[in-house]
Amino acid sequence: MARIVISIDPLPTERPRARKQLVVCSRCGPVGGPHGLHTLATAAQDHHLAQHKAALTTPTTSEALR
Template sequence: MARATIKIEPLHPDSTVCLHAVSPSGKPRDPASGCTGRRNYAVVCSACGPVGQPHGLRVLAEPTQRAHRDSHKAAPAPAPDPR
C-alpha cells in the first residue's frame, strides 16, 4: 500500500495554489509577480484529494490535517493473500 501524504496548500482568492513568496500578512513580497495574495489554506491528501473546506488560517487547517492522517493510520491493513 502506498504511503499517503497530507499537505496544507495555500490558496489564492480564486482557489488556485499559491507558490509565491509572501510576507507574514499574506501579501506577495514581489508586487510584479502577479500574485493576488493568499486567502485560504486547503488540506489535500495524495490518496483522497481535497479534505473538507478551506480554512482562513493555516493554524485552523492543522487539526483537519492531523485528523485525516490519523484516519489513514486507523484504516485496517489489507489481509495477506493466503495462497
C-alpha cells in the first residue's frame, strides 16, 4: 500500500510577501484552499494526516477515502 505523503507547496504569486501555501496530499490532492500563514498550513497538514490515520484504523471509513 502506498504511503500517504502530505506536503506544503508554496504558490507563486506576483507579491512575494503575500505568498500562499497549499497543502497537498499524495492521495487526495490539494487539501482545502491556500493558506497565508505557514502555521495554518502545517495545522491543516496535521489535521489531514490525523484524518487518514483515523481512517486506517476504521475499515468502514477507509473505503470512503479511496
